[in-house]
Amino acid sequence: MQPFELITPASVPDAVKAQAAASTAQQGAPVRFIAGGTNLVDYMKLNVETPRQLVEINGLPLDKIEATADGGLKLGALTRNTFVANHADVVQRYPVLSQAILSGASTQLRNMATTAGNLLQKTRCVYYRDTAYACNKRQPGSGCSAIGGHNRMMAILGTSDKCIASNPSDQNVALMALDATVHISGTKGERTVPITSFYTLPGNTPDRETVLEPGDLITHVSIPALPAGAKSLYLKLRDRASYEFALASAAVVLKTSNGHIDFVRVALGGVGAVPWRSREAEHALHGKAATAANFRHAAEIALHGARPQSQNGFKVELAKRCLTHALTQAIA
Template structure:
């Protein structure tokens, strides 16, 4: 039986002290909905669990200018139903409610969801080759059954898709992630927080082992209130995205003044498409230009044997999301 130490941190400094003492062996735990699964599968084997639920990170509050600061321990259910989120950032509420089940959403936290690890079957099976789990071992998904895998941001080392619905919405909202370490705090634009696999699939984000996510800031914007999330999956509930799209639009009459587009289910990270946004701005909000934006978003796709269908499905998903957001569907 593997020995496991557990400590409940009284404050952020205590948590960081324990994490930095054994940065490769200690793991913070909030809701635990992802970490405990991976521990049961022996994919992650921390020697120390640092319980951070006692930290004062469970609030949603307004910030100057009309944005929101969301604590890392805010539960997904609470965030999805928060009146200011539903009013000002509906795409975030819709994305959260599209994920997992009510029971899991009641436990899962903002910070944990940001760091949610891939559901690649080869990553979760320790008998299979996986560069993300064991660098240099290979990637069984490349020539295996890769229907659920990514087509954007892939490399010859890894094609695992980021599984989070919430992350797609945050990528479309110009969010910033707040990170705290023993040397101080820093803020990272959400679209820069996650990393594409490249030659190091084991490095999934810019977060260091001895750091904690403390929260996220959503800025006020002219487009966030007009936003939607569309998810396509194998069944109507409790299933990961085959494709998804988070879209926000600011319109002047029928012309797109500003746009934000992010895709899920198809990227190795939450996939913000500035190409699609550029194809929309200054154009009429109609199906012709929505299709052009979808073409631009998927132009660099690199499908494998079993997931080529995702390219056209993602285009259709994005067109649907744009049409709903613009009110023409």
């Protein structure tokens, strides 16, 4: 781990200024916000992340869960995963989010990890984590060792010839299905970004993962109210029962009337370069009968265009079955 300086701002504006100023002063050298540190410190130990300065934000008032005026819910950036997963409003109104968080990591990690930190969680690609190997995400232009290498856990949707790393988060798959909005404070003021627009596909710049700019600080995430009677569910398929990343997962939200689907949201995890929202599957399901055949048809559409590698072709069928089963369980 490289030496670093720790900065402790007293307010959100101070934090924004500190991170932006430090980034400018160090001419692109990494300066990071740190809260729980469950992901960042891990990569600092591996010398994958080498920030010269850390802006420590745990003292900021961003750790509340509050109702919003439109009937939704506001999750502070510093709310710990355990607190969110067990909060009564989340459990009762957004069970898909509670289930997703509880399916990830361990109790100890969830006690420290934050909502915003989870939004920015880095890939667990073995080549990204090992500085001895070429990785375009870690060092642009060096190549992608996963293509043609060990790629069983890699993405099959949204990849490019520069990067096939998968996004590891469970929380963010649920937030995709819930149409969450990310609220950001930056050097140019406040702005909001729908989570569906927050992540960037690897394309030719896999090192850029989100729309955040230097100085941008996530302050909270808002989730809109769901239609009355809507049901939601998160299903995660993995190699072992706990403390394991998804091979494929599905977050679904749907409401039926007279046996037909009149509201539906679908997102997939473990298979995308980003948490993967499938509007095509949603369109295929809307207005249709809630039957196993229609669920399977939607799953086929969701995985259309998948680009499996040498070792992860099984994910195509696995993800289809995962989504089909998640939809079946949700209506039950």
